[in-house]
Amino acid sequence: MAGFDxxxxxxxxxxxxxxxxxxxxxxxxxxCGIPENLIAEIKRKGTKGLTLVSNNCGVxxxxxxxxxxDRQIKKIIASYVGENAEFERQMMSGELEVELTPQxxxxxxxxxxxxxxxxxxxxxxxxxxxxxxxxxxEFDGRHYxxxxxxxxxxxxxKAWKADRxxxxxxxxxxxxxxxxxxxxxxxxxxEVEEIVEPGELDPDQIHTPGIYVNRLIQGSFEKRIEQxxxxxx
Amino acid sequence: MAGFDxxxxxxxxxxxxxxxxxxxxxxxxxxCGIPENLIAEIKRKGTKGLTLVSNNCGVxxxxxxxxxxDRQIKKIIASYVGENAEFERQMMSGELEVELTPQxxxxxxxxxxxxxxxxxxxxxxxxxxxxxxxxxxEFDGRHYxxxxxxxxxxxxxKAWKADRxxxxxxxxxxxxxxxxxxxxxxxxxxEVEEIVEPGELDPDQIHTPGIYVNRLIQGSFEKRIEQxxxxxx
Amino acid sequence: xxLSREQLAQRVAQELQDGYYVNLGIGIPTLVANYVPKGMxxxxxxxxxxxxxxxxxxxxxxxxxLINAGKQTVTMATGASIFxxxxxxxxxxxxxxxxxxxxxxxxxVNGNIASYMIPGKLIKGMGGAMDLVAGADNIIVTMTxxxxxxxxxLLSNCTLPLTGKGCIKKVLTDLAFIExxxxxxxxxxxxxxxxxEEIAKLTEGELVIPDNVPEMQF
Amino acid sequence: xxLSREQLAQRVAQELQDGYYVNLGIGIPTLVANYVPKGMxxxxxxxxxxxxxxxxxxxxxxxxxLINAGKQTVTMATGASIFxxxxxxxxxxxxxxxxxxxxxxxxxVNGNIASYMIPGKLIKGMGGAMDLVAGADNIIVTMTxxxxxxxxxLLSNCTLPLTGKGCIKKVLTDLAFIExxxxxxxxxxxxxxxxxEEIAKLTEGELVIPDNVPEMQF
Numbered sequence: 093m094a095g096f097d098x099x100x101x102x103x104x105x106x107x108x109x110x111x112x113x114x115x116x117x118x119x120x121x122x123x124c125g126i127p128e129n130l131i132a133e134i135k136r137k138g139t140k141g142l143t144l145v146s147n148n149c150g151v152x153x154x155x156x157x158x159x160x161x162d163r164q165i166k167k168i169i170a171s172y173v174g175e176n177a178e179f180e181r182q183m184m185s186g187e188l189e190v191e192l193t194p195q196x197x198x199x200x201x202x203x204x205x206x207x208x209x210x211x212x213x214x215x216x217x218x219x220x221x222x223x224x225x226x227x228x229x230e231f232d233g234r235h236y237x238x239x240x241x242x243x244x245x246x247x248x249x250k251a252w253k254a255d256r257x258x259x260x261x262x263x264x265x266x267x268x269x270x271x272x273x274x275x276x277x278x279x280x281x282x283e284v285e286e287i288v289e290p291g292e293l294d295p296d297q298i299h300t301p302g303i304y305v306n307r308l309i310q311g312s313f314e315k316r317i318e319q320x321x322x323x324x325x
Numbered sequence: 326m327a328g329f330d331x332x333x334x335x336x337x338x339x340x341x342x343x344x345x346x347x348x349x350x351x352x353x354x355x356x357c358g359i360p361e362n363l364i365a366e367i368k369r370k371g372t373k374g375l376t377l378v379s380n381n382c383g384v385x386x387x388x389x390x391x392x393x394x395d396r397q398i399k400k401i402i403a404s405y406v407g408e409n410a411e412f413e414r415q416m417m418s419g420e421l422e423v424e425l426t427p428q429x430x431x432x433x434x435x436x437x438x439x440x441x442x443x444x445x446x447x448x449x450x451x452x453x454x455x456x457x458x459x460x461x462x463e464f465d466g467r468h469y470x471x472x473x474x475x476x477x478x479x480x481x482x483k484a485w486k487a488d489r490x491x492x493x494x495x496x497x498x499x500x501x502x503x504x505x506x507x508x509x510x511x512x513x514x515x516e517v518e519e520i521v522e523p524g525e526l527d528p529d530q531i532h533t534p535g536i537y538v539n540r541l542i543q544g545s546f547e548k549r550i551e552q553x554x555x556x557x558x
Numbered sequence: 559x560x561l562s563r564e565q566l567a568q569r570v571a572q573e574l575q576d577g578y579y580v581n582l583g584i585g586i587p588t589l590v591a592n593y594v595p596k597g598m599x600x601x602x603x604x605x606x607x608x609x610x611x612x613x614x615x616x617x618x619x620x621x622x623x624l625i626n627a628g629k630q631t632v633t634m635a636t637g638a639s640i641f642x643x644x645x646x647x648x649x650x651x652x653x654x655x656x657x658x659x660x661x662x663x664x665x666x667v668n669g670n671i672a673s674y675m676i677p678g679k680l681i682k683g684m685g686g687a688m689d690l691v692a693g694a695d696n697i698i699v700t701m702t703x704x705x706x707x708x709x710x711x712l713l714s715n716c717t718l719p720l721t722g723k724g725c726i727k728k729v730l731t732d733l734a735f736i737e738x739x740x741x742x743x744x745x746x747x748x749x750x751x752x753x754x755e756e757i758a759k760l761t762e763g764e765l766v767i768p769d770n771v772p773e774m775q776f
Numbered sequence: 777x778x779l780s781r782e783q784l785a786q787r788v789a790q791e792l793q794d795g796y797y798v799n800l801g802i803g804i805p806t807l808v809a810n811y812v813p814k815g816m817x818x819x820x821x822x823x824x825x826x827x828x829x830x831x832x833x834x835x836x837x838x839x840x841x842l843i844n845a846g847k848q849t850v851t852m853a854t855g856a857s858i859f860x861x862x863x864x865x866x867x868x869x870x871x872x873x874x875x876x877x878x879x880x881x882x883x884x885v886n887g888n889i890a891s892y893m894i895p896g897k898l899i900k901g902m903g904g905a906m907d908l909v910a911g912a913d914n915i916i917v918t919m920t921x922x923x924x925x926x927x928x929x930l931l932s933n934c935t936l937p938l939t940g941k942g943c944i945k946k947v948l949t950d951l952a953f954i955e956x957x958x959x960x961x962x963x964x965x966x967x968x969x970x971x972x973e974e975i976a977k978l979t980e981g982e983l984v985i986p987d988n989v990p991e992m993q994f
Binding site: 354355356357358380403404405406407408416423425427428429430431432433435436447448449450451452453454455468485495496497498499500501502503504505532548549550551552553554555556557558 | 822823824825826831832833834835836838839840841842843844846847848849850852858859860861862864865866868869888893899900901902903904905906907910911937938939940941942
Binding site for chain 3: 328329436438439440441442488489490492508523524528529531534535536537
């Protein structure tokens with residue numbers, strides 16, 4: 093195994109090089125498919141002044157929410173936030189800058205960032221507060237706004253399985269923002285439930301090719317459920 | 326099986342509604358992964374004045390090339406053409422309009438068309454003949470051009486397997502432009518090697534969700550090889 | 559009588575067609591899934607990346623990796639597919655979803671909708687709502703016709719920050735089913751036992767009332 | 777002596793690094809794969825949707841569904857992945873490929889490249905070349921230094937329609953290895969037995985010649 097082996101041996105190594113004031117793009121939707129241990133490592137490191145790009149910001153004691161008490165987040169770009177009290181307090185007091193972005197636009201901005209597309213037009217947000225300060229333009233009689241791409245110094249991603257080359261497979265709706273996040277980081281760090289040897293994953297069934305992945309680590313996950321909803325059998 | 330059963334019983338039914346002067350987006354790269362029988366049905370129907378969007382235009386007697394002798398194609402939007410003599414003759418004589426489009430831009434234009442993105446910026450083609458008549462713009466000191474999306478009245482697609490709901494799985498590099506084409510047709514028609522029952526395909530491993538597919542037919546395929554290259558064992 | 563939550567869901571369900579791909583928002587829209595007419599199949603899209611959402615799981619089926627856009631644990635229906643968020647919103651933005659049902663705080667005669675933010679009070683974010691209203695051609699907004707204090711939510715002009723501009727054509731409230739066109743509300747149906755006058759009184763935006771306004775049928 | 781096709785490929789291969797993702801164009805660039813240094817691993821990207829391209833197949837392995845960007849039948853290397861064309865060019869346009877090697881008709885001192893079209897003669901199209909030159913930071917152009925008639929292909933200004941503007945920094949010809957910066961060609965290495973004068977004579981664009989121009993080592 094030579095140059096394509098992306099596996100690192102510790103979370104410290106996985107997040108090495110993360111510095112204050114960097115931008116971090118995180119996969120996950122709510123608490124589903126979040127890179128739990130990479131987030132915990134950022135908390136442990138105490139990196140400050142971060143701009144976070146993530147659909148949500150976790151809850152008080154889990155997910156990205158754990159970065160709030162020590163004021164590690166300067167700004168968050170998200171579509172839905174405020175599932176936790178400390179977040180609301182920091183937002184209301186102005187300690188935390190929040191840039192609300194429509195969910196689909198956020199996903200597309202990450203994809204564009206990874207795909208070398210600097211900006212795209214979308215009808216989403218036209219005529220709303222999201223359009224403020226953005227170029228508006230008509231195509232075929234419909235109104236659109238121009239949305240710039242997003243890239244990050246780091247992307248932190250949770251996948252289900254990977255081979256050592258960094259080819260990734262996601263599981264069920266834990267996929268969500270993870271594949272786009274993986275493409276948009278200068279350094280993309282992925283934690284997975286299982287690492288297999290190259291050749292074990294079917295090439296037709298790889299969700300994220302290893303070219304996007306810089307570092308890979310196997311972790312164990314709590315996988316906390318936010319809205320536990322069951323039916324009677 | 327009710328409203329989601331996309332299976333039709335004949336190629337005639339599969340291409341019903343295709344009329345003169347429509348735009349057809351076709352999957353395939355070279356002769357790999359092309360919807361052979363749907364193309365043959367267009368030839369049989371004799372539909373004329375078509376605008377075709379496809380990476381290539383087949384060879385003299387196979388693939389989209391078969392639509393040339395009867396002058397069924399008015400215009401083709403492609404990245405690489407002229408693998409056949411009749412094509413060159415029609416292009417040189419001006420009987421056939423050719424809009425050369427970079428391969429990645431073509432793929433992205435189809436994706437954008439299906440994804441409700443009317444236009445996007447790309448560095449590809451800046452400063453070249455492709456940029457003529459297009460808006461140029463700088464982002465972060467780099468030059469880009471604005472490329473509009475493409476949609477079609479019909480999209481014709483070849484997949485490997487499908488379930489009756491139109492969920493698709495592609496095989497190896499026969500995937501190519503097919504998934505984007507599938508999203509960009511007002512009516513998307515797919516031919517496959519095998520149709521299975523809903524539930525047989527792993528939801529995590531479906532390449533194209535059935536929502537994009539209107540009609541589905543099982544065919545048999547010649548799968549002609551353009552450049553047969555083998556090594557000595 | 560104003561419609562109950564269940565009746566709102568039932569009435570929306572009458573708009574379903576066999577083979578529809580449907581996105582149901584959080585709250586009342588979610589209940590629509592319980593009233594799909596017999597013999598009809600619809601497939602539910604959940605914008606976090608699932609087409610073919612099934613029922614809630616049993617305890618045994620519970621899976622933290624399988625949730626809906628409301629972050630509730632769910633199951634997959636037969637023929638479901640999973641995809642990433644960019645693909646999910648490509649589907650939505652590209653107009654591939656046949657019907658979208660979602661709630662709102664306000665709508666107005668120009669089809670504007672406000673549903674995600676009450677300045678100074680509720681600033682949780684728009685989630686996927688802006689994409690859904692911009693992407694779908696066929697949207698039904700479900701909401702109460704007026705506040706508890708009798709303040710109309712069907713306005714000449716929305717007062718809250720917009721979720722989308724000029725994109726709503728159909729509103730189902732607890733009192734009425736209303737179409738929006740040419741800058742006016744058009745009363746299509748009224749809730750059983752609710753008078754046209756009552757609806758008119760609680761509709762601030764211009765309301766066109768035809769001679770005959772049928773009661774909703776359940 | 778001018779370099780042979782094989783030597784061109786060999787010299788390019790010296791630029792490889794362990795763990796590089798590489799896109800090799802049709803023709804001479806393809807041969808580079810034969811000269812990957814021992815103990816080094818590179819992964820070949822084929823823009824029709826394959827990362828991890830392997831050797832040509834044996835008769836028994838031949839598969840019409842598995843081709844490269846030159847439409848040749850190929851195999852997959854261990855750890856390969858398959859994706860669609862939009863993803864493939866997202867990878868290319870997004871700058872994720874470490875090295876791109878491709879041919880050209882002309883390059884000029886401003887890093888412009890013409891490689892896809894000779895008006896009135898060859899109009900087959902650019903395929904993926906425009907995306908490749910726009911997307912990659914690290915590109916090596918391989919070409920003959922001059923035509924059979926001694927007409928230079930390293931120009932002050934390209935005469936043919938451009939494939940890309942200002943994107944080429946390294947050119948390997950059969951005579952020389954050249955860097956393009958600050959609007960000039962800079963001679964880095966010469967082919968074994970080829971004189972600096974010979975190279976200068978066949979280079980139309982401004983050429984900076986350092987005191988010492990080493991011969992290429994093979």
